[in-house]
Amino acid sequence: MIAPRDVPELDDATHMRGALGTVTHGGRIRNNPDGSGDYTGGVDLVVHADVQTIGGEQVAVPLDEDGLLLYTFYANLAAARTAVEAHGIDTTAIFPMAAAWNPAVSPLLEFAPADNAAYATGANVFMLLPDGDDRDVPVLANEGVIFHEFGHAILHLLMTHDPGAPPLVIDPAVESHYWQASLHEGFADTLATLLLDDPRFIDASLDLPLRHVDDDHAVVDDSMLPSTRMSTDLSQIADDPYPLGTVYASFAWDLREATDPDTALVIVLDAIARWAPQGASDMDGTVYLSCLLQAADDAGLGDAACASNEARFALLGVPCP
Ligand SMILES: [Zn+2]
Secondary structure, eight states: OOOOOOOTTEEETTTTEETTEEEEESOEEEEOTTSOEEEEOOBOOOOOEEEEEETTEEEEEESSHHHHHHHHHHHHHHHHHHHHHTTTOOOGGGOSOEEEESOEEESGGGGOOSOSEEEETTTTEEEEOOOOSOOSSOGGGOHHHHHHHHHHHHHHHHHHSOTTSOOSOOOTTSHHHHHHHHHHHHHHHHHHHHHHTOTTGGGGTOOOGGGOTTSOOOOOSGGGSHHHHHHHOSSGGGOOOHHHHHHHHHHHHHHHHHSOHHHHHHHHHHHHHHHHHHHTTSOOHHHHHHHHHHHHHHTTOHHHHHHHHHHHOGGGOOOOO
16 A cells, blocks of 8 residues: 655655665665675765645655665655664764665675565665565565564674674584574564564565464474575575574464563574673674573563473473573
8 A cells, every 4th residue: 555654754755765764866886895884885865756735734655666676665665764762773974875876786695585675784874775576565674674674683783782793603614603693583573563463463464474473483493594504505605594584483473472662672682782781792693592591481471481492492492491
């Protein structure tokens, strides 16, 4: 459904400038081997829009699909920031954030996911790609996708306190690199599903039941574990961090079903606060899981967390507190 939205953060709707940052066209996002990144060369955008009076309000109505996608992205990012701030996370350091409409990305294969929106960790920049397929909701306009991508920015902020810092582990030859990738996807989906209270936000855009967090996802065999993925996937490009990440997001959804979305997210954030000092040097999902179990137990949800641990993570062998 297309409907007017109030986006006070967007000061200049013609040039996509506002409190969240500026969206520019083209340019290049560079993802360097040392984990740093940058975005350069974007040029000013011009969104063609008609200003109409709807319900007594002045509304900018974009005249093409690109404009509609960009306005929707900005509104969804604003909503994600507001929802995260409501949980006591100070996102000041992230904004203003650059966003790149249809940029070049190098090295190209680093960024060849199916996604049409991505957050480049280390560069603190959003990459936005037009959607070539005919979907109910283009990926870029899917609220959950933007919340998910913002989740990468938030986890990086919580772990490093610096949005411009490189990822904590940049060496694909070590196991924690693969934990990092999965824990990031797990947290990004946790944030999106809990803040929107929607375990299947992806459905509006993609037929991807493997990403539903209210299903029976579990660590079923070694192939999902970083130790095995490291030895079988010689390049990080071939690695798939999502299956293991989805188990973590499903664990958080179990907590939501035992209580409510806000309480579940408070527990996850508490777990990250306990884990971050230990995880900063060596990402490890078993350490994080024990922090999650402890945080849930302290919040009075030990039984639900322990049942989820047994159903989903038995293979990791992390004991309940
Ligand atoms: Zn992601």
